[in-house]
């Protein structure tokens with residue numbers, strides 16, 4: 301193994317680092333690594349920067365996503381998707397996601413998916429990240445070479461396979477591509493169709509159908525409302541409700557919210573735990589995604605168990621392989637892009653020896669204590685990486701490690717204002733934003749000189 305963490309400070313060094321994926325996480329990671337003086341290669345199997353935000357009308361051959369031999373479509377974005385957070389809160393710290401004075405762009409506070417992709421592509425161009433990316437190059441294997449104490453990456457570009465050696469690997473491959481499907485008793489004999497929201501693009505095919513959606517996340521919310529415009533009936537089966545109440549939804553005459561599905565039957569009926577039932581044509585699983593690292597060989601040092609990726613110190617470093625293997629973007633229920641930025645700043649600083657990690661044993665103890673705290677609070681394993689209210693503490697901790705300013709207050713206030721806004725204007729929260737003073741606060745920050753935003757502890761070119 302290369303020199304392990306937890307020892308006396310070492311001289312600042314530059315490493316040769318592979319980044320897997322050129323979505324939001326990969327491009328900001330590449331920027332932070334390069335700012336820190338590392339040499340970087342980004343592998344991207346798609347043909348452009350943007351990851352999930354690169355919309356495609358294509359869907360997978362198996363609509364429910366269970367066939368392991370199917371060709372994977374990366375993006376889960378549907379045609380009408382708009383962000384579920386205000387744009388200003390989503391942007392990277394020193395590259396604000398503000399509306400552009402350009403008729404080709406979407407100026408809305410909650411813009412459509414294309415605007416997010418264009419923002420990410422602008423960012424990549426601005427910081428010269430494009431030139432670090434090998435497009436249409438899929439990483440098929442990542443393994444540690446003991447003799448060389450380095451990582452070997454096998455990548456595939458069309459039919460050509462290449463092996464390369466790197467000091468460190470940062471995994472930024474996203475986690476919204478492999479569908480997680482819930483078990484529905486009786487489903488094998490049920491005559492209707494099934495699909496996962498990963499393969500939903502637009503409502504047209506659902507004209508006059510009776511549709512049941514399982515799950516009540518942001519996607520289920522958006523898709524159910526869109527379907528209600530064309531389908532005969534739409535029924536949502538939910539474990540819990542956050543914004544709505546069970547029963548018929550007030551703004552619609554064909555949309556209902558039920559408790560979970562109890563079972564389905566050969567006659568096409570879908571029975572809910574609230575005692576009601578419908579004869580339905582299709583079930584859409586809006587039940588989330590699985591972490592999936594098909595290329596990664598770690599001899600069991602990193603495993604995915606019930607959607608817990610672990611063990612990972614602070615959701616980033618597997619203690620036994622730190623800092624030579626790391627992950628950006630594992631936590632969910634967060635403001636994603638600025639968190640990716642802090643995670644990658646920390647990784648970059650650790651790899652150069654500017655920031656010191658605890659010893660392997662100390663990191664492992666921290667992970668165990670974290671798992672115990674989850675257990676004590678009754679948090680299921682699959683929610684290990686759900687941060688939500690814990691994200692402020694997490695981000696502040698990362699910022700402290702990096703010597704960078706913590707999240708601006710207005711960012712989190714925007715996050716919570718969105719939750720409140722949904723309660724007040726369930727059907728139109730994106731267009732009835734009432735907290736304009738937060739946008740003004742953000743703009744005041746954006747126009748401050750960069751030196752006011754970044755502490756001296758950060759390394760900039």
Ligand code: FAD
Pocket residue numbers: 320321322323324325326343344345346350351352353374376377378382383384385390437438439440472473474475476519595628629634635636637
């Ligand atoms: P991705 O964007 O998925 O990028 C991963 C990249 O890795 C892809 O380009 C992929 O091609 C590449 N890749 C994967 N495997 C390989 C391989 N083996 N070799 C080479 N390349 C590979 N977040 C928000 O902040 N606001 C929102 O409004 C919001 N809405 C969302 C809506 C939906 C429907 C979903 C699913 C998520 C949403 N998110 C939102 C969260 C979103 O995931 C993040 O914002 C963010 O885009 C994730 O970035 P990423 O770089 O981690 O992953």
